[in-house]
Amino acid sequence: MATAATTDAGAVLRVEHMTMRFGGLLAVDDLSFDVRRGEITALIGPNGAGKTTVFNCITGFYKPTEGRLTMRRGDGSHWLLERMPDFRIARHARVARTFQNIRLFGGMTVLENLMVAQHVALMHASWYSVAGLLGMLRYRRAERAAVARASYWLDKIGLTERADDPAADLPYGDQRRLEIARAMCTGPELLCLDEPAAGLNPRESAALNELLLSIREVDKTSVLLIEHDMSVVMGISDHIVVLDYGRKIADGTPQQVREDHAVIAAYLGVEEDEETEALREVEQEARP
């Protein structure tokens, strides 16, 4: 009980018994895991394991069929994510996300993308446009602060030179990094990244590792990421959760996961009865 309490204090996001059904398809089956504060947690699993569904439930794009998702913010407030619409999750629970297929505002400049991310604060400062329309100092100061924050992130992802170019004009790797910076500009406490290294070359992938580590260390933001690129997953994760067919088959440090039978079975593919064997083993461990 005491250990449970300590892990509880360290969890920024707690997923409990989450199930997601699409008609007859069980995409996520009774999944529970924690994302600990100040750590990088990776969610891995073969294609179709339900990773993106978990993400969509956490960020409110889907409503889970069952289960509870609790976000604990640094100020001590609790937010039950399964009850909130998506934009409120980003706004109040401070969960930001990126997308598997990049969703930038292509026709807007790189800087504008980062300004839209600070919409909530700026809207407040402009008194819902009234102060902004009158050109009041209050709004101009807020806008300068927003540009400064955007510049900080541009500097961090190395895109300061391209700040005034349209986002759609950037190379693929830069777009990935810009999307992360845009999510960070919302001031999140939990950053959810859906395959950030997809389509990146090894050098870009290494730069991404640097960026994510810096987000953890410097910006004190917890990270939850879905990834297939094992150099990223094993290199930077503090904690890994493995999904297969919507169920959690392993949960632990990179070292533990690497040696787990069920994970090896799921990834390398084994005879069917061997896999059921492995899964049964997992279930027995889970139910002491």
Add this chain to the structure above:
Amino acid sequence: MAAATGGGGAVGAALRDASIAGLIALGLSIFMIGLRTEATAGGLTIATRWPAVALVGVVVFGGRLLMNLFVWQSAQRATARAARPAKATRSVPWLGKAFGIAMLALAVALPVLLPQLMPDKNRYVLDLGILVLTYVMLGWGLNIVVGLAGLLDLGYVAFYAVGAYSYALLALNFDLSFWACLPLAGLLAATWGVVLGFPVLRLRGDYLAIVTLAFGEIIRVVLLNWFTVTGGPDGLSRIPRPSFFGLEFDRSDAGFAAFFGLEFSPMHRIVFLYYLILALAMLTFVVTNRLRRLPVGRAWEALREDEIACRSLGLNTTTTKLSAFSIGAMFGGFAGAFFATRQGFISPESFTFIESAVILAIVVLGGLGSQIGVVIAALVMIGGFEVFRNLEEYRMLVFGVSMVLIMIWKPRGLISRRVPTVFLKERKAIDASMVAQGEGH
């Protein structure tokens, strides 16, 4: 610029080709156009029309040259262009701003210049100016919804109608002045914008367009059938004319002319109406331009680019869409109130679907989101329509063909570049090919 970098060869080849075409045309037209037999008293005589022949030669030469330079690019130029990296941004030309200022100066000076330049057509041109400015204002209003927020609205005329009937009914029944009614008309139109906004929030693409289209028709049908209030097809007449801070434009001793010691002229009212709509249009311009640079405007454009990404960043897409609908509708309502006071008579006939289509055509032709583009398009569509008046029934044909040609030449509208709302070092315009068009296009 492109031709110059392509080398003198391309221009030389174009000139050579155009000269050959011109000479062929000249040779052919000597017989086909230059010589003509005419039946005269003494039998057939040959009449010559050399100026027409020369004209044909020049037109073919010029046309061929222009087509060579700008439309049919030679293979060499195409490869040169392909080798160059696609240029997405260009420095914002000062030209756009200068053009805007020049247009505004011209618009302000027009009533003063006209009596000197064409005294006989003074009234006609000013009336046309009022009409064009009304459409400019409507175009700017619709541009918020269609151009910035990317929500295709085919029923914009409904808000124009709400504004017009609001003013007419308030003025006739409660004896309110134009200046008191103007904000009320805008407010009522904005309310109806929200009312329309709610059901269409979840709709995308074609469905959005169909529902807005239906909304426009519903308003018109209600106006047509609610006889006791709107007067049905008879419309509302004797709508009060606007006064100059309480001074009526009439012959009485308390009138505008008498107060300022001027000789009475019916032109005073026209000039006043002209400046009124100019001021209203400029208000629309300034407010829209400011809003675009504010968070709400950026949210509209972000919504046009990617709604899902907007939600992931904490933007409430519901209120963002509703704000676009209501602010767009408000300016439509202002324009409607102006329309009612200018005409003195309104009926549902003035608010048919074709009006929505014309306003939308102005926005699309001008370039989605472009303010200057709307001005040019309104001038071309409303002013141009008048210029071709003596073509009579062919007017629609010319109109249609020219629209098709413009859309082939500039598929994203006349001014199809987007100017960023904020910049770090340099404000560079963004090419339309990068910019999303939003829902329903």
